[in-house]
């Protein structure tokens with residue numbers, strides 16, 4: 641096995657370290673977070689840190705990089721309390737990746753890609769029209785992570801939209817049918833195959 645110590649990691653060339661450490665915790669979710677500023681400028685950006693926090697109440701979280709530079713998604717969701725989380729499918733992954741480009745707050749990524757906003761349920765924040773799974777969220781809280789100056793943002797899930805054929809009888813969403821991609825590292829996108837669903841695990845006698 642190849643071996644890196646913490647010391648090796650700290651001394652690495654920056655891009656190599658970015659790729660290595662972003663890959664080493666496994667596959668990550670791929671979502672577009674969409675918001676709208678108080679001035680009415682729509683924003684959409686890709687995030688690979690969205691995680692399930694709990695189902696009752698339904699909560700999700702994501703990690704925001706340090707706010708030492710302007711963070712449009714964060715500024716908008718703090719100001720309006722609303723954001724949407726939209727799955728990245730293989731059909732939109734190139735445009736989704738492009739939303740990570742640093743545009744000024746006055747420029748909407750919707751105008752620089754083929755992604756289109758979609759409004760429903762009187763939401764102030766737009767949904768991403770092409771996403772097959774879409775969540776409408778209300779900002780609930782944020783926690784400062786002192787180890788690296790990041791923030792954990794908590795959102796409560798208010799609305800869940802999905803294409804009907806993706807929903808199975810027991811509530812399971814087939815991400816394979818949705819062709820929702822997963823992120824490998826910082827810039828790799830993969831399409832997983834469902835191998836098996838197992839029974840609820842109980843201790844062996």
Ligand SMILES: Cc1cc2nc3c(=O)[nH]c(=O)nc-3n(C[C@H](O)[C@H](O)[C@H](O)COP(=O)(O)O)c2cc1C
Nearest residue numbers: 685686687688689703704705711712713740741826
């Ligand atoms: C695959 C990928 C995943 C990303 N995940 C995150 C993330 O989890 N948190 C974050 O703060 N930025 C993440 N970024 C960077 C944002 O997409 C980027 O900073 C974007 O410009 C933010 O837009 P905003 O300023 O409009 O909010 C990611 C970028 C890529 C390419």
